[in-house]
Amino acid sequence: MAQDLATLPPFSLPDEHGKLRSVGDLAGPKGLVLYVYPKDDTPGCTVEAQDFRTLLPAFAEKGFTVAGLSKDSAASHCRFIEKFGLTFPLLTDADGAWLEAVGAYGEKNMYGKIVKGILRTTFVVDSAGTILRIYRNVKAAGHAERVLGEL
Numbered sequence: 001m002a003q004d005l006a007t008l009p010p011f012s013l014p015d016e017h018g019k020l021r022s023v024g025d026l027a028g029p030k031g032l033v034l035y036v037y038p039k040d041d042t043p044g045c046t047v048e049a050q051d052f053r054t055l056l057p058a059f060a061e062k063g064f065t066v067a068g069l070s071k072d073s074a075a076s077h078c079r080f081i082e083k084f085g086l087t088f089p090l091l092t093d094a095d096g097a098w099l100e101a102v103g104a105y106g107e108k109n110m111y112g113k114i115v116k117g118i119l120r121t122t123f124v125v126d127s128a129g130t131i132l133r134i135y136r137n138v139k140a141a142g143h144a145e146r147v148l149g150e151l
Contacts, residue, residue, distance in 0.1 A: 008034075008129045011098050013069070015089040016077035021067070026089065027127035030063030033147055034125065035138075036104040038118040040072045040080035040090075044140035048120075051144035053086050062151045070118060071096055103136070122147060 012020045026032050035052065037045040052059075052066050059066055069091040072080070077090040096118075099105035104121040107114055120138040124147065125131050135147065 005102060005131055005134070007131060008123060008125055009098065009101050010129070011093075013091040013093055013098065014074060015067075015091055016074050016081055018074050021089060021091060023125060023129040024127065026065055026067050027125070028060065028063050028065040029127070031065075031124060031126040031132065033059060033064050033066045033122060034069060035066070035120075035122040035143075036069045036099065036118060037120055037140075039070060040076045041083065044120075045070075046084060048138075048140040048143055049080070049086055050084055051140075051142070052088065053084070055144050055148050056087060058148055059151070062148070064124070064151060067091055069093060069099070071099070124151070 008023060010022065012022050015021050023032055035048065037048055039045055049068060056066060066088045071093055074092060077092065080086065081090060093099050096105045099118060104119050106119055107116055108119055120140065122135040122138055123131060124133040
């Protein structure tokens, strides 16, 4: 079950340039912060992305890299990156299969209506993909700072 993950299922997902990426080639010396967000260029997702961008040097000092992941296309990711000056890769899981496997896609309550969609989740993993921490039901504002503070 996704809640009981000890390691991230392997993935090979395209980044904003279409290059296939995995934990191994994304992770810094100590690991990777992979944050899952619902949609490019929406208010909460923009706040979260800007916070991670601002704190990227502090994550690097701790030996961690950052990457974002959504179902958005590479073209959408490129526009989002350019518009907000993001300096880390954004991955695409177009069919949502990997997101579903890790429990980051499913039912959620949006304005009183139950819908299926991306569940804002962050995985902190070492370079081998061993999960060090999972954050579920994330609130965008202040999340990057919280993750950094707990590394």
